[in-house]
Amino acid sequence: MPRLRLAMAQTNPIVGDRAHNATRLLELAEDAYSQGAQVFLTGELALTGYPIEDLALRNNFLALSRDAVAHFAHELAARGLGDMAVILGHPDGPIEHDDSATTLHQPARAHNCASVLSHGAVVATYAKHHLPNYAVFDEFRTFIPGTEGLIVRAGGTDLGIVICEDLWRSDGPIESLGTYPLGALLVPNASPFERDKDEIRAPLVTMRAREMNTHVAYVNLVGGQDDLVFDGDSMIVDPQGNRLAWGRRFQEDLILVDLELPESDIGAALPPRTHRCEVTVREPGQSPLAPRERPTDDDTAILWEALVTGTRDYVTKNGFPSVILGLSGGIDSAVCATIAADALGASKVYGVSLPSVHSSDHSVGDAEELARIQGISYRVEPIGDVVAVLDAQLGLTGLAAENVQARARAIILMALSNQEGHLVLTTGNKSELAVGYSTIYGDSVGGYAPIKDVPKTLVWELARWRNALSTQRGETPPIPENSIEKPPSAELRPGQTDQDSLPDYDVLDAILELLVVQGLDRPQIVSRGFDSDLVENIVGLVSRAEWKRRQGAIGPRISSVAFGRDRRLPITSRLTAFPPSR
């Protein structure tokens, strides 16, 4: 019975940075080779990063990527790794387009591919068949579907290849590979993190392994890319559905495993529309592989890591030296500061208290304590003088007088950002973004929003979890109890609390989960037992706040429906029935 030593590279690419991504993959390939790997598998589009969005429509981008693949194969051989088969994820194009379309616009000219590299050459290429075009995905826009399957003969066994969405669909490649005797199915993925997604991903991989009676090697990317966070969670499952190895969560990893494979040879009896290529690989390594730890299943820990990873990678990949944010003494800014400190280190986090005449003493006190505990930079910049000038000049009252305070804070934060070079973090949570309980060009200013996809009730849960973690570790909890316990308030007028204008957050978040994440309509939500007027009011608030959300910063997506490309709704709309009576 042949044995195959397989390596999976779970990398954190930078979109477009072929030099960085390829160099990192080569390092891992050398590491894998030194450990006796015979086959080396990368994530989806590991060479260019994912998603490349409309870069996939640019011929020069595609041509340079094609060059990079060829050079990568050459470089492997030059480093003496030619007899390790490498399966590399990359876009392939430009492809000449069919002329049946009369259009003004640039059509897709690329495939989303995985190529087999061996002995310095690109031996074969598989093109992704199923292109996701829902949720955050726009692959019909950027890619052309592949139509043919690929089987790679290596190390005395046959290996199937499919890419990401192909595995989720029972038609197409999965159907044609069927129950052909494959040693393993190799699956490069770019599967973004979503809360509890691991509870769907692992069962899917297990289901396919069992029904196809083969090993499934599932490798995912890691790291933050704009609003997406890739969590890794790579895995190898045997034909009985047992997990043989795990990748770390949110961190780069090289996963090696020895697969015991049945003697089998598909030979010429190929599945429909499927090609086969044969590559010679070295003998498998003999040295024992270190056993691998199973990553945590603590959902709160995983969520926190997702937010930290998204924030770290946005800051570092975009080359910001540091971040700055307003510290109100409230829970949102406290959690954002803690995420930033965990991501970048306290020395790169700058907190500013921006008190107004309405700010309570504890606001400044709690902010100062947070900064002191965590050792982040802290200063106080009162907004009173600016606000006084504006009130005097414009005679502001009511909402206008409230918003001007939030905007005075914004102008100070942005000025400090311009003056000192920090990225401004904006601290709005998902609940307030949903109902528009924020001041546009005020508390919404900033380049990145760490808790944009975190409902208020979950913000509290994360804060308590993070404090408990420090307590466990014998450290001082980073977030002042008072910031967690006090009633939330924007402090834009005396004695104001959020609940003056909003329902309790547990009720609000329950309704928003049904409305925004599950996409239910008002009658469906009311049927779950919520007050009809309340639901109607919230639906109206969410709809009227769309224009503000369009102008909001991006932030890490942790739900199956974040505000942004997950949820594409018109600003201008009016939902009525015909006949109107309904």
Next chain:
Amino acid sequence: MPRLRLAMAQTNPIVGDRAHNATRLLELAEDAYSQGAQVFLTGELALTGYPIEDLALRNNFLALSRDAVAHFAHELAARGLGDMAVILGHPDGPIEHDDSATTLHQPARAHNCASVLSHGAVVATYAKHHLPNYAVFDEFRTFIPGTEGLIVRAGGTDLGIVICEDLWRSDGPIESLGTYPLGALLVPNASPFERDKDEIRAPLVTMRAREMNTHVAYVNLVGGQDDLVFDGDSMIVDPQGNRLAWGRRFQEDLILVDLELPESDIGAALPPRTHRCEVTVREPGQSPLAPRERPTDDDTAILWEALVTGTRDYVTKNGFPSVILGLSGGIDSAVCATIAADALGASKVYGVSLPSVHSSDHSVGDAEELARIQGISYRVEPIGDVVAVLDAQLGLTGLAAENVQARARAIILMALSNQEGHLVLTTGNKSELAVGYSTIYGDSVGGYAPIKDVPKTLVWELARWRNALSTQRGETPPIPENSIEKPPSAELRPGQTDQDSLPDYDVLDAILELLVVQGLDRPQIVSRGFDSDLVENIVGLVSRAEWKRRQGAIGPRISSVAFGRDRRLPITSRLTAFPPSR
């Protein structure tokens, strides 16, 4: 030889507002009937408006739309219009989805349809076959492709139906209808305006009419919907390619035409995968139809109308009573104010001069003159005091000191908006949005950006054209000559002009046209004869400004690639080659 009196309704729907849209269509149907129409054709999704985006994923939205179609058919009959065949554009669903996908996400469950309504019933439905998923279109996300054709037998002739994109593709329905003897091909469209698009649309319609040897009745929507503007440009072309009638541009219209049709009957010899339904219609009207005027071909006039229409409909459909904008005395704010006054009337436009210590006297003078000529509300709110407080408190220098001025203006405009209820218009042009030559949360604030897709050189052209128009009409030109002629400056420091940091706008705009609209890469642009360092610099500026554009207001799209959903690029990206030497 039978004669068919066809009516085409070119309407301006409000997305989601089925009550409004249906009521308006019924008014036009009654008008058409009173003029003897036998067949009444609407635009694509005329019942719900277009695009409905992710509303198409909501079962309740689809169910209410289905009800509305049935009720619309009933209403037609109740009003005595039952013997006029009506072809109505609407989404149809929910449709049960195939289960071959294992996914977390809501799949498309609707078709993009045109239904045949006759004698109170929905007789047959055609589902759009080709779903555009490029440029601003996401129809693969929201719809399921139709697979079957439809021919309607009415008034002694056979009528084919296809929807929008179907007409642009030579495969699919156009191929199967082929050269069957159709009296006419009926085509509902939702085809957004793009500069010079009429030069592609009309030849396409003519080509199809000739190759299929039939009349083509092309009806489009009109009006603004968020960033899209529909221009109408509906037309009827005979088999020889002669245009028999035109719709007005950007305005609702009812177009009636008498078609002389060959005796023919496809009978049972149907094209592949095509159904046929027969409806009885009244005798054609005998009263002569008023001849129709050909709409203007003046490209500048058309562009201006697109900007005015987009601005008017955003303001009115969203229920704003008025607009407010900063008047700098420069060309951009002058043109935006004029667009707003043409769209809404001068009484609904509020101009504010926001001078700083660096503002030249002519800035205030030119702003004041513009307001005086056009009769728009005008006030002066100096920013000196606010800026002085911030400079003193923060000790700002350089860029920070410049940006704080733009943000002081923003805070005042937003305060006046909050206080008085105006929509804030932001006056940035496409050239400065491209290179990031604007202050985020400063001059970029506002809910709508009338010239966001207008390059600076075109802003000047439009200003001169608009002034000439007034001169022709014997009116005072609305835009002060000085605002057109003076060198552009942000006036954030003494003696500053745009060309301190940017190339001449004719060079910049030429490069941006190649880079942004034509999607060329740096080497391709350099090969057109532009300086390599300059191009590299501009490419870098455009890329680094992506995060700002993401937070910008929407505005009317007039090019084939506007910033927004036309151009989806990552914020986080770094374009390098491998090997790096390249």
